[in-house]
Each structure stands twice: as structure tokens, then as C-alpha cells.
Amino acid sequence: MSKLKLVLGVVAITFVTLTAVSCKDAKNEKNNSTDHHSETNMDEDHSKMNHDNSDGHHDGEKKEMAMNGNGTSQAVLNDYFNLKDALVADDNAKAKNLGAVLATSLGSLDISKYTEAEKSELKEIVEDAVEHAEHISESEMDHQREHFKTLSKDITDMVAITGTKTTLYEQFCPMYDGGSTWLSMSKDIKNPYYGGKMLTCGKVQKEIN
């Protein structure tokens, strides 16, 4: 009888592990499905059509581009700032959605007008930034902020090439992860790495025109 109990125990443990493991996967899948939703609520933001692509191939592709943002660095910046504001507001769910939105606008960034060297640099920046934006779209707050740090560096490097229409402020908080920077449209400090916990940690480090 005790042997039977032992076998029973082993099998039970096995099943508990199996369920535990599959629960974790199920959670991931749920996160993924929220990303898909978010792709639809961004259309309003950048409805401007992508113009003078005169070689006129693939209408469908063009349409998709227009839907996913207008392909400009300005669209990327807008989505980055929206994401930053969600982190400032400690809003995990919103940051998830906006991470996915940013990943899409990054993916449709039109780099055709830049020099070859700039193109290859931009490609690498986008590749890296998309990955961080995607991570943000599926992670918890702490993890979102970790990825936001590298993402901010990518976006700053992008702006160094693409320029910006409005003045931006590079801000720096020495406390988060050995010192971290981010971009903002306003001089006021609202810290995306700490949110409500330490909203005003930081200072303007540089003005970007």
C-alpha cells in the first residue's frame, strides 16, 4: 500500500509541475493577445498618408504603412513620449499597449531618404528598439523600465540622425541603475524610471534642437 502511495505521490507532483508550467505559458499568451488589440487603437494618431512614393509598387503595403504610422521619426517620437508618460504615471497596462504601438511605428520608419551610412545605423537602432518596445508590451513594470532605459538610448541616437521638429530635453537621473537618461518634450522633470515613488529625480542634461 505504501508503495502505491509513493507512486501516487510522484505522479501527483509531476502533474502539479506540468500545470504550473503550462500556467506560465498561458499567461504569456494572454499578454500577446493584448498586444494585438493595441495595434488597432493607434490609427487615429497618425492618419497622414505616406506621400510621394512615386515608384508606386504594392498599394497594399503602402496602405498598411499609413495605418501603422506615417513612417516619420516624429511618429516614433510621439509614441515614445506617450509610453514615457505611461511609465511616469505607473500605468503598467497602458505602457504595455503603448510599447506595442511604438514597436509598430518603429517598424514602419521610412529610412529611404538617408545616406547609406545613416541607413545602416538607423536599421540597427530600429532593430534594437523594436525588441525593447516589444518586451515592454509584455512585461511587468520593473522590467518595462529596464527596457525603457536602453530604448531611450536608441531613440536618442535616432534623433541624432533624424533631427527633431521641436526642442527636446535629455534628462538624467543618477539614481536609477547607475544613472539613466530619457527624453522629454518639456523641461520639467517627471521621472519615468521611478514614477510616483520619486517623480522629480533628475535634471536636464542637454537640449536637443
Added chain:
Amino acid sequence: MKIVKIIALILVVVFVGIQFMPTERNKSDIVPPTDFMLVNDVPSDIKNKLQISCYDCHSNNTQYPWYNKVQPIAWFLEGHIKEGKAELNFNEWDSLSSRRKASKLRSIIKQIESGEMPMASYTLIHKKATFSEEETQKVVKYMENLKDSL
């Protein structure tokens, strides 16, 4: 007691049954020239640690001791290998741009420092994959230096 016996029997049958379900094995004899260990000068103790603790899920070649072949462990591994490789494949390290390498290194350091990697559900079975305080410091320091040298 009879009902217990019947349930036990069913469970045993299921357990034995799932052993015959096929799983894909992550196996490759080829170590591509882009491998992390080939392009970096990695001290042998760190090399060992990474191979034992990370390569099962983050390379094209998983070690399969008997317990890794037993269901449901094999399934568990299969899922994580797929996800893990998509995040980071040490075999394809050198195909990444410097920017992405720096980014991955930052991520690796974070994962090891916070104890998130290797996954707890994995070290449960693979005791050797756990990091001691000293090993953590050593590997993190190595990764920091590598990041600074990019």
C-alpha cells in the same frame, strides 16, 4: 481504497502514455563561427558555467541527460528552448550588431544579477545550473567588461 487504486492506475497509465508522445529535440553538432565562445576570449570557468546554465535554452544544442527526456520535463524544455532561443542564441552571437550585443549583455547582466536566469523551474532539476554568489559576481564582471570593450 479501491477508488484510490483506480485513480493511481489511471495516473500511472497517463504518465507512461505521455512518455510516447513525440517532442522535438534541440540538437546540433555544428558550432557556428558566430558562437559566443569562439568570438570572445572566455575564461574556462565562465565558459563552463554558461554552457551548463544557459546553453540548454539559449543555443542550438541542448544536453539531454535521461531526466530531460522524461515527460513532462521534455515538453517543458521544448517550450522554453523555443522562447529562449528567440530571445538570445549564444551560437549566433557574432551576427548581432554592436548595438544589439550591448543591449543583450545589459539584459544578461540584469537577468543573472536578479536571479531570474537561469529559470527557477529549471534549476529545480538542474542543480548545477545555479549560480553561487561568487559565480554571479565573476560572470557579471566579465559581461560588464565585454560590454565596455564593444
